[in-house]
Amino acid sequence: MAKIDKVLMSGNEAMAEAAICAGCRSYFGYPITPQNELLEYMSAHMPNAGGVFIQAESEIAAINMCYGAAAAGMRTMTSSSSPGISLKTEGISYIAGADLPCVVVNVVRGGPGLGNIAPAQGDYFQATKGGGHGDYHMIVLAPSTIPESVELVMLAFELADRYRGPVMVLADGMLGQMMEPVVLPESIDPATLPAKQWAITGARGREANLVTSFYLDPVELNEMDVRREERYREIEKNEVRYEEYKTEDAEVVVAAFGSMARISRTAVRMARSEGIKLGLLRPISVWPFPYEPLRALSRRVGTILTVEMNAGQMVEDVRLAVAERAETPFYGQLGGLVPSPNDILREVKRYAG
Amino acid sequence: MPVSTENMVRVFGRPESLNESAFSYCPGCHHGVVTRMIAQAIDELNIRERTVVIAPVGCSVSMYQWFRCDGTQAAHGRACAIATGIKRVNPDLIVFTYQGDGALAAIGTAESIHAANRGENITVVFINNQIYGMTGGQMAPTTLLGQWATSCPEGRDGRLAGHPIRFAEMVAQLDAPVYVTRQSLFDQKRLIAAGRAIKKAFRYQVEEKGYSLVEVLTNCPTNWRMGTLEANKHLAEVVVNTFPLGDFVDRG
Numbered sequence: 001m002a003k004i005d006k007v008l009m010s011g012n013e014a015m016a017e018a019a020i021c022a023g024c025r026s027y028f029g030y031p032i033t034p035q036n037e038l039l040e041y042m043s044a045h046m047p048n049a050g051g052v053f054i055q056a057e058s059e060i061a062a063i064n065m066c067y068g069a070a071a072a073g074m075r076t077m078t079s080s081s082s083p084g085i086s087l088k089t090e091g092i093s094y095i096a097g098a099d100l101p102c103v104v105v106n107v108v109r110g111g112p113g114l115g116n117i118a119p120a121q122g123d124y125f126q127a128t129k130g131g132g133h134g135d136y137h138m139i140v141l142a143p144s145t146i147p148e149s150v151e152l153v154m155l156a157f158e159l160a161d162r163y164r165g166p167v168m169v170l171a172d173g174m175l176g177q178m179m180e181p182v183v184l185p186e187s188i189d190p191a192t193l194p195a196k197q198w199a200i201t202g203a204r205g206r207e208a209n210l211v212t213s214f215y216l217d218p219v220e221l222n223e224m225d226v227r228r229e230e231r232y233r234e235i236e237k238n239e240v241r242y243e244e245y246k247t248e249d250a251e252v253v254v255a256a257f258g259s260m261a262r263i264s265r266t267a268v269r270m271a272r273s274e275g276i277k278l279g280l281l282r283p284i285s286v287w288p289f290p291y292e293p294l295r296a297l298s299r300r301v302g303t304i305l306t307v308e309m310n311a312g313q314m315v316e317d318v319r320l321a322v323a324e325r326a327e328t329p330f331y332g333q334l335g336g337l338v339p340s341p342n343d344i345l346r347e348v349k350r351y352a353g
Numbered sequence: 354m355p356v357s358t359e360n361m362v363r364v365f366g367r368p369e370s371l372n373e374s375a376f377s378y379c380p381g382c383h384h385g386v387v388t389r390m391i392a393q394a395i396d397e398l399n400i401r402e403r404t405v406v407i408a409p410v411g412c413s414v415s416m417y418q419w420f421r422c423d424g425t426q427a428a429h430g431r432a433c434a435i436a437t438g439i440k441r442v443n444p445d446l447i448v449f450t451y452q453g454d455g456a457l458a459a460i461g462t463a464e465s466i467h468a469a470n471r472g473e474n475i476t477v478v479f480i481n482n483q484i485y486g487m488t489g490g491q492m493a494p495t496t497l498l499g500q501w502a503t504s505c506p507e508g509r510d511g512r513l514a515g516h517p518i519r520f521a522e523m524v525a526q527l528d529a530p531v532y533v534t535r536q537s538l539f540d541q542k543r544l545i546a547a548g549r550a551i552k553k554a555f556r557y558q559v560e561e562k563g564y565s566l567v568e569v570l571t572n573c574p575t576n577w578r579m580g581t582l583e584a585n586k587h588l589a590e591v592v593v594n595t596f597p598l599g600d601f602v603d604r605g
C-alpha cells in the first residue's frame with residue numbers, strides 16, 4: 001500500500017520509519033537520550049516488518065551486530081548519540097575496513113564527556129575526519145528538517161550499498177526530538193534489492209566468501225586501501241550535496257549545516273527585510289564536503305560566516321575551500337546552546353555593508 | 354621395496370571442510386588440534402555449506418582463511434556480537450566463534466556473556482591457554498595464580514591482578530545456554546571427549562536448541578616456555594585444579 005498521507009512524527013521516529021521503508025530489516029541499538037525514540041520505534045515496528053531488533057548490551061555490541069548483519073548481506077542500521085558514537089567508532093573502522101554497507105545515525109548532543117542532552121554539533125570532526133583508527137571515510141549526510149531526515153536516511157542506505165561502506169546521518173537533539181508532518185516514502189521490498197555476491201550466505205556451490213579488514217601483508221593491505229581511496233575519490237566526485245539560498249546577489253554568506261542551517265535561513269530572511277544582502281550555503285553532505293561551491297562563492301562575496309553549535313569545526317573546511325579569497329569568521333555557541341536568528345543577524349551586521 | 358596402496362583403507366585424512374592452507378600455529382600447539390576437530394565436526398554433520406567461521410584476534414586470527422566455509426574476522430572481543438548479527442538475519446547459517454581467553458573473557462566479556470544470556474543459537478569455542486599467545490605471552494584473565502607471564506614477571510598476584518576467571522562456570526549460571534562444558538586435550542581419552550563435545554555443540558545448533566560454549570584447556574608451548582609433553586603434564590596436574598573439567602549444563 002502506498003503511503004501518501006502526511007503524518008506527524010518526531011525526527012527520531014521518522015528516521016526509524018524511513019529505514020524500514022528503505023528495506024532495512026535489522027536494527028541494533030542501545031538507549032541514549034536524545035535518540036531513544038528511534039530505538040523504541042524500531043522495537044515496536046521492526047518485528048512487524050519481519051526484521052530483527054536487538055537492544056544490545058552496549059553500543060560496541062550494537063555496531064558489531066551491524067557488522068554481522070551487513071556481512072550477511074542485510075541492510076542494517078544502528079543509532080546513538082555522541083557518547084555512544086564514540087563507542088561505535090571501533091566498529092565503524094572495522095566496517096569501513098571490511099567494505100560493509102551500514103547506516104549509523106548520530107543524534108548529536110552536548111559534549112565532550114557526558115556533556116548534556118541538548119542539541120549540539122560538536123561531533124563534526126569525529127564524523128567527517130575519521131573518529132576511528134586508520135585511513136577511512138564515511139559519507140556523512142546532515143539533514144536540516146524532518147522530511148529531509150527521511151530522504152537522507154533512504155539515500156544513506158542506497159549510498160552504503162553502492163559504495164560498500166558506513167554512511168552516517170548526522171542529526172542533532174533538536175531534529176531528533178522535534179515533530180513535523182512528513183510524507184513517508186514508498187517502501188522498498190528488500191527482496192527486490194540486488195543480491196550481494198560477496199556476502200556471507202554459506203559456501204554452497206561456490207568458493208568461500210571472506211569478509212575481513214585483516215591483511216597481514218603490507219603490499220596486500222596497501223592494495224586494498226588504495227582501492228578504497230579510489231572509491232572515496234569517486235564519492236567526492238559524485239556525491240557532494242549542498243543547497244544555496246539567496247546567494248545570487250549576496251554580499252555576505254552564512255555557511256551552516258543541519259538545524260543551524262534551518263535557523264540561519266530565518267536569519268537570511270530577516271536580513272533581507274532590512275536590506276542586507278545575506279545568503280546561505282548549506283552543506284547537505286558534510287563528507288564529501290562542498291569545497292567547490294564555497295570556492296566559487298568566495299570569488300564573489302566578501303565574507304563567509306560559518307555558524308555552528310560547536311567551537312568551530314566545519315569552519316576549518318570552509319577555510320580550506322575559501323583560502324584567503326574572502327573573510328571567514330566563525331560564530332558559535334557551545335554546551336547545547338542554540339544560536340537564534342537574532343544572534344546570527346547581529347553577527348552578520350558586523351561584516352555587512 | 355615400494356609399498357602399494359592398492360589394498361589399503363584410508364582411515365585418516367584432511368577434513369573436507371579445510372582447504373589446502375597450512376595453519377599458522379606454532380609446532381605442538383593445541384590450537385591446531387581444536388581447529389581440526391571443528392572441521393571434522395562440520396564434515397560429520399554435513400554442514401560445510403551452511404557454516405560461518407568467525408575468527409578472533411589472537412593466534413587464530415587467520416582461521417577463517419583455512420576453511421572451505423564463508424567466514425569473517427572479528428575485532429578483538431567482538432566475535433559473539435558479530436555472530437549474533439549474522440545468525441539473527443540468517444538463521445539457516447551455522448555460526449561459530451573461536452576465541453582465546455583475552456578475546457572471550459577480557460576485552461569481550463560483555464559481548465560473550467550477553468550472547469550467552471540471550472541464548473543465541475550459536476556455538477562458541479573458547480581456547481583457554483591461560484596466556485595471550487599472539488602478543489607474546491602477557492597475562493590473561495585465566496592465567497593461574499603464581500604463573501609467570503611477560504606482564505606479571507613475578508607471577509600472577511591475585512591481590513593486584515585478580516584471579517583466574519572460570520568462564521564456563523559463569524556462563525553456566527545463566528538460564529539460556531543449552532550446553533556448557535570444559536574439555537582438555539592432554540591425553541587420548543580427553544582428545545576423544547573434546548572432539549565429541551565440539552560435535553555436540555554444533556549438533557545442538559543444527560537442531561536449533563540454542564547457545565553452546567565449549568571451553569578447551571589448551572597449551573601454549575611457545576609462551577609457557579615448555580615442551581609439549583611437559584605442557585600436557587602441567588595441564589593434567591596443575592591447570593585442571595583451577596579449571597575443573599566436565600559438563601556444567603546440558604539441556605539438550
Ligand SMILES: Cc1ncc(C[n+]2csc(CCOP(=O)(O)OP(=O)(O)O)c2C)c(N)n1
Nearest residue numbers: 410411412429453454455456484485486487
Ligand atoms: C582492541 C585491541 N586491543 C589489543 C589488541 C592486541 N591483541 C591482539 S591478540 C591479543 C590477545 C590474544 O590473546 P587470546 O585472546 O588469549 O588469544 P591467543 O593468542 O592466546 O589464542 C591482544 C591483546 C588488539 N588487536 N585489539
Ligand code: SF4
Nearest residue numbers: 378379382412486573
Ligand atoms: S603462541 Fe602459543 S597459542 Fe599461539 S600458536 Fe604459538 S603455541 Fe599456540
Ligand SMILES: [Mg+2]
Nearest residue numbers: 453454484486
Ligand atoms: Mg590465550
